[in-house]
Amino acid sequence: MNLPRPHLHSLIFEVTQDCNHACNYCYNVWRGPQTTPYPRGQLDTARTLELLGKALVETRCFHVTLTGGEPLLRPDLLQIIEFLQQRRVQVTLISNGHLLDETMALALVERGVGLFELPLLSHRREVHDALSGVQGAWDAVLAAMANVRLLHGQVIAAFVATRQNIEHIYETVRLAFAFGARGVMFNRFNPGGRGREHLAELLPTVDEVRVALVAAEAAAAEFGIPISCSIPIQPCLIDLDRYPHLSFGFCAAVTVPTLPSTPWGTCALAITAILFWVTFSKPPLRNFWLRSAWSISSQLRHLPAQHVHGAWSARVGVKLLRRSAMAS
Numbered sequence: 001m002n003l004p005r006p007h008l009h010s011l012i013f014e015v016t017q018d019c020n021h022a023c024n025y026c027y028n029v030w031r032g033p034q035t036t037p038y039p040r041g042q043l044d045t046a047r048t049l050e051l052l053g054k055a056l057v058e059t060r061c062f063h064v065t066l067t068g069g070e071p072l073l074r075p076d077l078l079q080i081i082e083f084l085q086q087r088r089v090q091v092t093l094i095s096n097g098h099l100l101d102e103t104m105a106l107a108l109v110e111r112g113v114g115l116f117e118l119p120l121l122s123h124r125r126e127v128h129d130a131l132s133g134v135q136g137a138w139d140a141v142l143a144a145m146a147n148v149r150l151l152h153g154q155v156i157a158a159f160v161a162t163r164q165n166i167e168h169i170y171e172t173v174r175l176a177f178a179f180g181a182r183g184v185m186f187n188r189f190n191p192g193g194r195g196r197e198h199l200a201e202l203l204p205t206v207d208e209v210r211v212a213l214v215a216a217e218a219a220a221a222e223f224g225i226p227i228s229c230s231i232p233i234q235p236c237l238i239d240l241d242r243y244p245h246l247s248f249g250f251c252a253a254v255t256v257p258t259l260p261s262t263p264w265g266t267c268a269l270a271i272t273a274i275l276f277w278v279t280f281s282k283p284p285l286r287n288f289w290l291r292s293a294w295s296i297s298s299q300l301r302h303l304p305a306q307h308v309h310g311a312w313s314a315r316v317g318v319k320l321l322r323r324s325a326m327a328s
């Protein structure tokens with residue numbers, strides 16, 4: 001079957017693995033226990049721009065999310081954003097906000113950064129700081145939100161729901177609303193990276209998530225602020241229809257054409273997880289994962305295997321994905 005070259009909805013680029021926070025929930029794989037060696041490092045400026053330019057041309061993508069680590073630690077970040085601005089690419093920045101002072105906010109807004117995704121983990125300073133592993137993180141992120149909003153920039157507040165803060169969702173949404181956030185992301189704790197070392201203290205129970213969703217539903221209705229649950233919440237455990245003011249997503253990498261890229265230019269995808277679900281789930285869930293497998297494999301078949309980083313050999317993974325999708 002001949003498929004057209006994919007049109008990517010979004011490209012997610014991890015510009016650096018460095019970070020000035022030490023969040024105990026951080027799911028970045030390079031921050032976790034190194035059971036298997038994970039590549040470190042990043043491309044220099046010239047090679048980063050070359051990679052981005054090539055990716056934009058080959059994927060016809062006009063939206064790039066810059067993330068990390070902490071992107072503001074990268075000295076050439078403004079240069080990268082200017083490069084994207086010249087190509088009329090929309091830019092979203094995911095940051096912990098610690099370095100987003102007035103000067104930096106102005107520089108970013110002037111260069112066309114359209115959306116800032118900043119963490120807001122609690123309405124209580126000590127809880128946010130404890131989860132971030134840094135004193136002053138809460139004050140810094142609220143200042144960052146104010147700096148961006150004063151320049152009429154757009155902010156999304158990201159709430160990572162752990163056992164330490166899940167009861168704070170209503171008050172946190174209220175605080176985000178007061179600071180002019182355009183929306184809130186309710187991200188249930190996603191065990192990975194460093195978070196794997198803190199499962200007992202961080203992983204909420206199903207009932208705790210259910211109660212928090214009721215509070216989030218009430219906050220969304222009261223403040224008229226969109227709340228999205230972008231980390232999948234399993235519909236077999238929680239009836240998502242009970243929360244009409246919340247939106248629920250599945251992994252962006254499998255629902256819309258999106259590719260995450262590491263700082264050295266490889267693609268990081270949860271191939272193993274998708275294959276597992278294709279193999280072991282039953283309809284109608286299996287049909288969802290089959291469609292995901294087809295979508296992912298259609299994107300990856302245009303990439304050389306050495307440019308794909310995964311737990312499995314990328315070449316074997318892509319072949320299996322396509323075989324699974326075609327066989328049904």
Ligand code: SF4
Binds near residue numbers: 021
């Ligand atoms: S979650 Fe983000 S801000 Fe926190 S340690 Fe990880 S990369 Fe840094």
